[in-house]
Amino acid sequence: MIELAVTGAAGRMGRRIVALAYESGDFQISAALEAPQHEALGRDAGELAGIGSLGVPLTEIPLAPPRVLIDFSLPTSTSKWAAYCAEHRVAAVIGTTGLSPDQMEQLRSAAQHTPILWGANMSLGVNLLFKLVAEVAACLPDDYDREIVETHHRFKRDAPSGTALELARRIAAAKDWPFPDCLTHGRAGKEALRQPNTIGLHAVRAGDVAGRHNVLFTTLGETLELSHHAHSRDTFVRGALHAARWLSDRPPGFYTMADVLNL
Numbered sequence: 001m002i003e004l005a006v007t008g009a010a011g012r013m014g015r016r017i018v019a020l021a022y023e024s025g026d027f028q029i030s031a032a033l034e035a036p037q038h039e040a041l042g043r044d045a046g047e048l049a050g051i052g053s054l055g056v057p058l059t060e061i062p063l064a065p066p067r068v069l070i071d072f073s074l075p076t077s078t079s080k081w082a083a084y085c086a087e088h089r090v091a092a093v094i095g096t097t098g099l100s101p102d103q104m105e106q107l108r109s110a111a112q113h114t115p116i117l118w119g120a121n122m123s124l125g126v127n128l129l130f131k132l133v134a135e136v137a138a139c140l141p142d143d144y145d146r147e148i149v150e151t152h153h154r155f156k157r158d159a160p161s162g163t164a165l166e167l168a169r170r171i172a173a174a175k176d177w178p179f180p181d182c183l184t185h186g187r188a189g190k191e192a193l194r195q196p197n198t199i200g201l202h203a204v205r206a207g208d209v210a211g212r213h214n215v216l217f218t219t220l221g222e223t224l225e226l227s228h229h230a231h232s233r234d235t236f237v238r239g240a241l242h243a244a245r246w247l248s249d250r251p252p253g254f255y256t257m258a259d260v261l262n263l
Helices: 012-024 045-049 075-088 101-110 124-139 162-175 234-247
Strands: 002-006 027-033 068-071 091-094 115-118 145-152 183-185 199-205 211-219 222-230 253-255
Touching (some): 012 027, 012 045, 068 234, 124 211, 145 162
Parallel strands (some): 002 068, 068 091, 145 199
16 A cells, blocks of 8 residues: 555645545555644544544654645645655655745755645546637637636635636637736626737635636637536545656656546
């Protein structure tokens, strides 16, 4: 089995990673990690995840380096764990969004020493959507308007989502438009007409929606819409676990879900 460490193990995403990793039978949960001073430190990770005791208490750092670490946390925490993984040669699957250019460079630097996989979205379906959106954008002429609407739960911090930004980046690259200068983030005012060669981005935050992304290519007379709807966060967890299996025996390097799916 693959020794696995999970960051943010007391959070909503972390608890599901612990539960589904255990249920898969492919992983041994060797470390469940949380921030210093977190109220759940010392509690059993399995009990927090609702699967019974695993004998793995929540700690600030692993007692011993695991084979793979999965991190869905905040950018500052991700930078810390990337440095840890580089030092101890631990493979890392990172699903944190909202990373700055400097923080992305930190991941790439860590990847010189250990395999690092970063994804704006770990869903297998969304990663196929990235490819399809680029292909459609390249085929359609410029008089097709391009709009992206993303919807997430009320607790999501960053907007627009990392997935929406990646979809926009794929469209911009296919059209050779300057990114992010081609983005229009919502519209307001009496003079808010759509401008040519731009991509509209709209973020909705409501309820407990796990994730919905709609990409519209529309012109006078017709609309082509590509969409993906995640029914629950388990979609992202299963994708991350799939990536962890794939990454566990890879050489150092910076990888994406496109590598996992051979896209």
